[in-house]
């Protein structure tokens with residue numbers, strides 16, 4: 001790619017930093033600068049989870065980053081579903097998880113070592129402050145680039161009905177665990193898994209009525225954390241919930257019709273969101289980065305490269321985002337589904353994104369698939 005001499009990246013999250021790394025590797029003559037509003041070493045959230053093979057995709061383009069991340073990751077096989085009426089294990093699914101902060105630290109150090117300039121503590125107010133051959137909007141959900149060029153990117157944003165708060169917990173859970181509890185004021189779910197030897201992510205979710213009945217709308221984050229600690233006392237086994245801007249929110253369903261406007265390009269959460277229940281947002285963001293930098297490397301003309309990026313990447317991201325949206329809708333009905341037998345609940349949970357066939361179920365959770373089959377036979381026998 002001869003025409004590019006510099007790239008400006010807005011946002012130093014996973015999408016922005018990974019784009020910077022790959023750009024320096026694959027387009028070594030191009031100057032790359034990242035602008036990030038947060039201070040160095042600050043971010044939102046706790047750990048993020050990926051499927052077992054996720055991050056393997058990094059190995060191909062940047063084995064060094066993959067090698068740096070690997071030892072920082074926790075991994076395990078199973079999902080545990082805890083219901084008031086019993087627990088079910090979904091064996092063999094396979095996950096890895098990492099602290100979001102550590103992920104960003106590794107990406108940042110690697111980018112700097114490859115010659116990327118990073119400006120921290122700089123919240124950009126206008127796109128006019130950036131001048132480059134290509135400006136990449138990797139600035140997340142509240143993207144300045146997307147808002148500035150809204151008529152070009154044509155975003156559609158709605159919010160799922162459930163409310164959630166993202167806490168941490170000072171206890172390492174064995175597996176990815178979904179705990180569903182009943183209270184006099186409604187049902188709640190916690191989505192929890194370890195992301196370091198001592199810490200776990202702990203996301204609490206409930207419908208709007210339960211959210212109000214429990215008074216979360218009037219609590220600050222510390223009071224919310226204390227209330228959730230009490231509600232999930234059994235799962236937390238004496239551990240406390242930790243906050244990091246753990247305000248209650250409704251998850252956004254965002255999709256931009258277009259990701260390119262002239263030399264401005266959107267990637268990651270700035271272009272699309274993916275509900276946390278399928279753990280794909282970070283991976284999607286980094287895969288956008290891979291698609292974009294490869295398109296720039298493989299095409300001599302910048303406009304052509306950006307068109308290739310959008311055309312190639314949108315249908316792939318759209319499939320995952322569709323599955324995430326379907327999964328998010330399942331969570332809006334979890335209170336009803338809690339009336340099911342635990343085994344039926346587990347089957348319903350596993351098949352929630354609409355992408356699970358019986359054959360796939362047998363492949364990813366063989367013991368559960370076998371047990372469920374015998375359970376259904378017994379169940380049917382009772383009525384014959």
Ligand SMILES: Cc1cc2nc3c(=O)[nH]c(=O)nc-3n(C[C@H](O)[C@H](O)[C@H](O)COP(=O)(O)OP(=O)(O)OC[C@H]3O[C@@H](n4cnc5c(N)ncnc54)[C@H](O)[C@@H]3O)c2cc1C
Pocket residue numbers: 010011012013014015016035036037038047048049050122123124125138139140141142143144166203267268269270274276279280281282283284285
């Ligand atoms: C509760 C919850 C749980 C999640 N769990 C998972 C999970 O388990 N697995 C997973 O893969 N994904 C998960 N995600 C999704 C994941 O966090 C996002 O998809 C991912 O962070 C997207 O990366 P990004 O780089 O596009 O955006 P971000 O990570 O949002 O980064 C954008 C960056 O841009 C900066 N920025 C924004 N505006 C400006 C400005 N004007 N000037 C300068 N800097 C700016 C921000 O400070 C930020 O650092 C979860 C999300 C939530 C809400």
